[in-house]
Structures are given as structure tokens and as C-alpha cells.
Amino acid sequence: MSPDLAAMLRLDPDALPPVEGRSAFYDDVMRGLTLRQKTLPAKYFYDTEGSRLFDRICELPEYYPTRTEIGILRDHADDIAAFAGEKAALIEFGSGSSTKVRLLLGAMRHPAYVPIDISGEHMIEAVERLRLDYPDVPMHPVETDFTQDAALPTIISGRRRIGFFPGSTIGNFTPDQAEAFLRRAAGTLGAGAGFVVGVDLKKDPAVLHAAYNDRQGVTAAFNLNLLARINRELHGEIDLAHFRHLAFYNAAAGRVEMHIESLKRQRVRIAGDMFAFRNGETIHTENSCKYAVDEFQALAKRAGWHPEVCFTDADKLFSVHLLAR
Structure with missing residues (x-):
């Protein structure tokens, strides 16, 4: 090596923690x-x-996906905010550093934010930074595997729920798994929900x-x-x-x-x-x-979502889909 x-890996072979019982990992x-x-x-x-x-x-x-998706979200933040409506709860699946959500929180009116991530320490650090910049936005982090059923905090009851799944993470699933995830997310988000999903497009290998x-x-x-x-x-x-x-x-x-x-x-x-x-x-x-636009929309329909609109960049590298139930 x-x-x-x-x-990069910060290897420290002398600092190995004990194995304490069985874990999912x-x-x-x-x-x-x-x-x-x-x-x-x-x-x-x-x-x-x-x-x-x-x-x-x-x-x-x-790595074009991040900057391209950020450009799409920046260009269409007001459209997405209108799609979400006032006082919506933005539920981010696999929130990570919560970087892209800033573009939406800045455009939405009186939102709440619920990040869901398996890496709790990383998520909490990101939420603390967000709170400094958006002190009026209620934030309720949930540490769990977002691919499983997640219990959302009751404090967001009464708000329209808008799922947010950027970064083309949907592509990490096989098409069958992606369909199952979208169907499970529909159950988590509930009736009348919306979903904002980033999807990488097919392109030059x-x-x-x-x-x-x-x-x-x-x-x-x-x-x-x-x-x-x-x-x-x-x-x-x-x-x-x-x-x-x-x-x-x-x-x-x-x-x-x-x-x-x-x-x-x-x-x-x-x-x-x-x-x-x-x-x-x-x-x-x-x-x-990687998906063509019509391929992903067909997959979303099979999972019970209605494709409302799709935004892409000028070079057709990436897409952001707005889905509704």
C-alpha cells in the first residue's frame, strides 16, 4: 500500500477495539x-x-455528480419549495454531511428537517453546523439504517412530508431493490407525500x-x-x-x-x-x-409514485425527479 x-485511511493497527458481541456488520x-x-x-x-x-x-x-446536482438544485430550489409547500417536513434519507439540503432549506417556507443516517456521529456534527445557519428550522436527526423502516419523530405530525434522496444513492440499489426502497419510503412518508430524488443518467462510459x-x-x-x-x-x-x-x-x-x-x-x-x-x-x-429519464420514471410508477417533473443539467449528466403520491 x-x-x-x-x-488517507488513517490506519492505526495498534488501536483496535475489542469485538463486543455480534453486530449487523x-x-x-x-x-x-x-x-x-x-x-x-x-x-x-x-x-x-x-x-x-x-x-x-x-x-x-x-466526480461530476455532486457539482452537477448542486447546480440543478440551486437553479430549481424555488420550484422544489413550491412543490413541497409551506411548513413541510424535509426527510433526508442518508443525510451524510447535509450539504445539498441547504439549498432547499434556504428556499422553503418554515420547514422542519429530519436527517436519517447510519453514521450518527457524522450526522450530528453536520446538524450542529446546520443549526448555526438555520436557527429557526426545527431539526430532529434519526440515527438508523435508512434502507429499513424508520420511525419518524412525532413532532413533525401535521406537516406534509417531503423525502429527499440526493447524490444518486438510489443507483446503489439494483432496480428491484430501488423499487422496493421507493415503496418502503412511500409507507414511511405517508399519504400526500412528495419525494425529491437525484438520479445519475446514462452517458459516455x-x-x-x-x-x-x-x-x-x-x-x-x-x-x-x-x-x-x-x-x-x-x-x-x-x-x-x-x-x-x-x-x-x-x-x-x-x-x-x-x-x-x-x-x-x-x-x-x-x-x-x-x-x-x-x-x-x-x-x-x-x-x-445509471438510468435514462423514462427508465427511472417507469420504476417510480411501479413503486406507487407519480412523476411530476424532471430537471436535468444542460449536458444531460444528471437528473432530479419530483415524485408525488
């Missing part, structure tokens, strides 16, 4: 590494360190390749942080120098795939269990599905 990559790692195609759920990218690295990815020159294989290696560090997290939290004994980041566009499936590839035949120990890797064998860590 290069010194730069090690620095433990169960998913143990299960995922026994499959024929080894896999780890992408939601585990976003511990504190992974969230920090993803914030860096969003600032990379190759060369643009996609550059976005997921940046020259600085930040995406590589973000991907390999999954292994570093296993070392930190599950007493893993994985030498990250024997693995590498791999990302490519799968045209047949319409998605970018991220993998972690073993650079040799090896065995690694995790929480006392051994896992064997062949030379070139991969752990599939993430999909990023």
Missing part, C-alpha cells in the same frame, strides 16, 4: 465473504472515516470510468476503508497492501461496479475465522446504476 493511501461480513461472489454491503462504507473520504470524493474534479477511478486515489481509499473498518471493528488481520480498488462500467447491466480485488492467493483472519482468496478474486462492494 502506498504511504498516501495509508494516510459482523453478520454481514461473515455472510458476504462466504458467497461465491464475495460481497460487502455498500452501507458499511459510511463509518466516520468512510464519510470523511466520501466528502473528499464529492470535491474531486472527475469514459466519463463514468474517470469518476470512479480518480487520479488522487481517494475513491480507492474509500473502497479499501471497508477492509480497514473490518480490521478496526472485527479484529481483522487483513493486509490492505494485498488488495486493490477496481471499478468499471458494466454496460449490459447499466451500472458502474466497484470491487476490491485480491492481488494474490491468500488467507485472511477476521474475528477468529479464516477466509481464502484466489489471485484476482474480488469482493463486490457497490453498484451505481
Whole structure:
């Protein structure tokens, strides 16, 4: 592993916490590494360190989704505020740094804000920064896995609920999973709700390749942080120098795939269990599905949502969809 990559991951092998019982992370790692195609759920990218690295990815020159979506939200913030209505509760699924929501909170009239994120510490820090800039907006963070049923705070009762799911995170699901998520979100948000969803569009594969294989290696560090997290939290004994980041566009499936590839035949120990890797064998860590506008709208309809309007940038790189129930 290069010194730069090690620095990005802030590795400290002498500071491993004890394994305290079973956790969902433990169960998913143990299960995922026994499959024929080894896999780890992408939601585990976003511990504190992974969230920090993803914030860096969003600032990379190759990574067009963030700046393009921000441009769309800025241009159409008033349209989205009108769609939401006065005194709406904005529910952000996977809020992260809560950066893009600022564009909507600044345009909406008397909103409330409910961020939902699995990385509680990162979310709370982001909410504290938001409160300084929007002191009149009630904020009620919910620390949970947004892909599961979430109980929203009762204090937002009586407000119209508007889901917010930016960043093309919807693309991390397979189409069937995306449909199931939209259907579950409909139940969480309730009758009369709206949904603002960022969706990455299909485009030149060369643009996609550059976005997921940046020259600085930040995406590589973000991907390999999954292994570093296993070392930190599950007493893993994985030498990250024997693995590498791999990302490519799968045209047949319409998605970018991220993998972690073993650079040799090896065995690694995790929480006392051994896992064997062949030379070139991969752990599939993430999909990023790309959609044409009509493809996503058809998917949303199957999940019980009505497409109201779609905003795109001039270069047709990205889209923001307004959905209603």
C-alpha cells in the first residue's frame, strides 16, 4: 500500500477495539465473504472515516455528480419549495454531511428537517453546523439504517412530508431493490407525500470510468476503508497492501461496479475465522446504476409514485425527479 493511501485511511493497527458481541456488520461480513461472489454491503462504507473520504470524493474534479446536482438544485430550489409547500417536513434519507439540503432549506417556507443516517456521529456534527445557519428550522436527526423502516419523530405530525434522496444513492440499489426502497419510503412518508430524488443518467462510459477511478486515489481509499473498518471493528488481520480498488462500467447491466480485488492467493483472519482468496478474486462492494429519464420514471410508477417533473443539467449528466403520491 502506498504511504498516501495509508494516510488517507488513517490506519492505526495498534488501536483496535475489542469485538463486543455480534453486530449487523459482523453478520454481514461473515455472510458476504462466504458467497461465491464475495460481497460487502455498500452501507458499511459510511463509518466516520468512510464519510470523511466520501466528502473528499464529492470535491474531486472527475466526480461530476455532486457539482452537477448542486447546480440543478440551486437553479430549481424555488420550484422544489413550491412543490413541497409551506411548513413541510424535509426527510433526508442518508443525510451524510447535509450539504445539498441547504439549498432547499434556504428556499422553503418554515420547514422542519429530519436527517436519517447510519453514521450518527457524522450526522450530528453536520446538524450542529446546520443549526448555526438555520436557527429557526426545527431539526430532529434519526440515527438508523435508512434502507429499513424508520420511525419518524412525532413532532413533525401535521406537516406534509417531503423525502429527499440526493447524490444518486438510489443507483446503489439494483432496480428491484430501488423499487422496493421507493415503496418502503412511500409507507414511511405517508399519504400526500412528495419525494425529491437525484438520479445519475446514462452517458459516455469514459466519463463514468474517470469518476470512479480518480487520479488522487481517494475513491480507492474509500473502497479499501471497508477492509480497514473490518480490521478496526472485527479484529481483522487483513493486509490492505494485498488488495486493490477496481471499478468499471458494466454496460449490459447499466451500472458502474466497484470491487476490491485480491492481488494474490491468500488467507485472511477476521474475528477468529479464516477466509481464502484466489489471485484476482474480488469482493463486490457497490453498484451505481445509471438510468435514462423514462427508465427511472417507469420504476417510480411501479413503486406507487407519480412523476411530476424532471430537471436535468444542460449536458444531460444528471437528473432530479419530483415524485408525488
